[in-house]
Amino acid sequence: MSVRVRIAPSPTGNLHIGTARTAVFNWLFARHLGGQFILRIEDTDLERSRPEYTDNILEGLNWLGLTWDEGPFYQSQRLDLYKQAVQTLLDKGLAYRCYCTPEELNDMRAKQKAAGLAPRYDNRHRNLTADEQAAFEAEGRKPVIRFKIDGDRSIVWKDLVRGTVSWKASDLGGDMVVARAAEAGGVGQPLYNLAVVVDDMDMTITHVIRGEDHIANTAKQILLYEALGGQVPEFAHTPLILNQEGRKLSKRDGVTSISDFRKMGYIAPGLANYMTLLGWTAPDATQEIFTLDEAAQTFTFDRVNQAGAKFDWDKLNWINSQYLHHLPIPELTDLILPVWQEAGFATDSEERSWLEQIVALIGPSLTRLPEAVELAQMFFTEEINFSEEATEQLQKEGVKEILESLLATVEGHSLSEVEGQSATEDTLKDAIKAVTKAKKVKKGLVMRSLRAALTGEVHGPDLIQSWLLWNQKGQDGDRIKQSLNTL
Numbered sequence: 001m002s003v004r005v006r007i008a009p010s011p012t013g014n015l016h017i018g019t020a021r022t023a024v025f026n027w028l029f030a031r032h033l034g035g036q037f038i039l040r041i042e043d044t045d046l047e048r049s050r051p052e053y054t055d056n057i058l059e060g061l062n063w064l065g066l067t068w069d070e071g072p073f074y075q076s077q078r079l080d081l082y083k084q085a086v087q088t089l090l091d092k093g094l095a096y097r098c099y100c101t102p103e104e105l106n107d108m109r110a111k112q113k114a115a116g117l118a119p120r121y122d123n124r125h126r127n128l129t130a131d132e133q134a135a136f137e138a139e140g141r142k143p144v145i146r147f148k149i150d151g152d153r154s155i156v157w158k159d160l161v162r163g164t165v166s167w168k169a170s171d172l173g174g175d176m177v178v179a180r181a182a183e184a185g186g187v188g189q190p191l192y193n194l195a196v197v198v199d200d201m202d203m204t205i206t207h208v209i210r211g212e213d214h215i216a217n218t219a220k221q222i223l224l225y226e227a228l229g230g231q232v233p234e235f236a237h238t239p240l241i242l243n244q245e246g247r248k249l250s251k252r253d254g255v256t257s258i259s260d261f262r263k264m265g266y267i268a269p270g271l272a273n274y275m276t277l278l279g280w281t282a283p284d285a286t287q288e289i290f291t292l293d294e295a296a297q298t299f300t301f302d303r304v305n306q307a308g309a310k311f312d313w314d315k316l317n318w319i320n321s322q323y324l325h326h327l328p329i330p331e332l333t334d335l336i337l338p339v340w341q342e343a344g345f346a347t348d349s350e351e352r353s354w355l356e357q358i359v360a361l362i363g364p365s366l367t368r369l370p371e372a373v374e375l376a377q378m379f380f381t382e383e384i385n386f387s388e389e390a391t392e393q394l395q396k397e398g399v400k401e402i403l404e405s406l407l408a409t410v411e412g413h414s415l416s417e418v419e420g421q422s423a424t425e426d427t428l429k430d431a432i433k434a435v436t437k438a439k440k441v442k443k444g445l446v447m448r449s450l451r452a453a454l455t456g457e458v459h460g461p462d463l464i465q466s467w468l469l470w471n472q473k474g475q476d477g478d479r480i481k482q483s484l485n486t487l
Helices: 017-032 051-064 079-091 102-114 130-138 192-202 212-227 258-263 268-276 292-296 313-326 329-342 352-365 371-380 388-394 399-411 421-439 443-455 463-473 476-486
Strands: 004-007 036-041 070-074 095-098 144-147 154-159 163-168 176-179 207-211 234-238
Touching: 004 017, 004 207, 017 036, 017 051, 017 207, 017 234, 017 258, 017 268, 017 292, 036 051, 051 258, 051 268, 079 095, 079 144, 079 176, 079 192, 144 212, 154 212, 154 234, 163 212, 176 192, 192 212, 207 212, 212 234, 258 268, 268 292, 268 313, 313 352, 329 352, 329 371, 352 371, 352 463, 371 463, 388 399, 388 443, 399 421, 399 443, 421 443, 421 463, 443 463
Parallel strands: 004 036, 036 070, 207 234
Antiparallel strands: 095 144, 144 176, 154 163
16 A cells, blocks of 8 residues: 555645644655655635635745645635535435524523533434425525534544544534535535545545644544545644643744744754654654655654644754754855845855855854844944944953054055965964064953954954955955044
């Protein structure tokens, strides 16, 4: 049997990290067993579905590297198939038309609540006579279609994550609506549980992998598989992604969509790697960095946790930084250039080799791409913005004389004529050493003062390498002079 799994997002919002993590697990499982990963867009909610959300979902999955083998299939284009299934249930006597009004249902629930009972449909229209149906239709009532649920049975399945799961049919809320109201004798818009089952049967889905919040739906859907004569797939209900308080991660927690993470400067391999670890542990528990292809080689559900997976920003940042630090400089430069351009840096006028040298300098300090703006702004802006620490450093006793001596020493050398970077580095280091010795001060004071004068900060990337890059543009002395003018 060939494994066939699916991811079936609803285009009522942007691609959520919970949906994306479910897609990751489906993709890993399919690739591990040489199966197919199918994309289905569940857009039967015509009022809330939007094409821009569909575009966002497709773009997000592609960006993460979760390529699909079939699809995308759109439920909105398969309505006749669902209506046919509903009619089959009616013809078999497994479904019926319910003419209850919203007011009647609200009154029923209110009485149940007052009696301390859980709200449920009491199946009052399950056995209407032809005359009773005709009377309701004469009133102009439009019936929904309800599927009959035998409240005396239990639904049991062996879950790949949770083991044996048993659900009492009496806890499913009574006979289930499978199609919205329509004119008498017709079938209205099919609802989620019915459409999902019909699709999974039609697409021969062998394994349904989704969040644990679908467990109640699984019990209902197993009944529909049986009623429609379909093969019940295997199920795996994965742990939810939780916030730091242990509640399900939601929009109230801020960033939750893949496009938001992308805007924050996380890159696809890093985010995909992190999502793989949200509920799954590799056979080598110490291994935390791996590509999707590498994870697929060892992915199994016996290593998926039942407990919820807490979202850890620190761990995501660390994983993302590992990928940034190991990217080839040309690739990292391609990722950073749009960030610089959005910040207004005139990168188009600069030579590519000089830009790549800046990237090589700041790359080891990056956690997310937008940090490249602050780390590199000293190379693209003439005006120096001094931090409070830098200002305090420059105002210390003797610092002005140290900088003046450094400037004189540097201008006494024709650094651009020194052949080879190592020689230039030696020259700069010699200049610092000479000033340190002449002024009888510690090297740390000289270096810290020089950094404050050149960058406006007291922390940052390698100072000598930064100085070399400024020297290529002939800017080093000018920046020192600018700082001296502020003292």
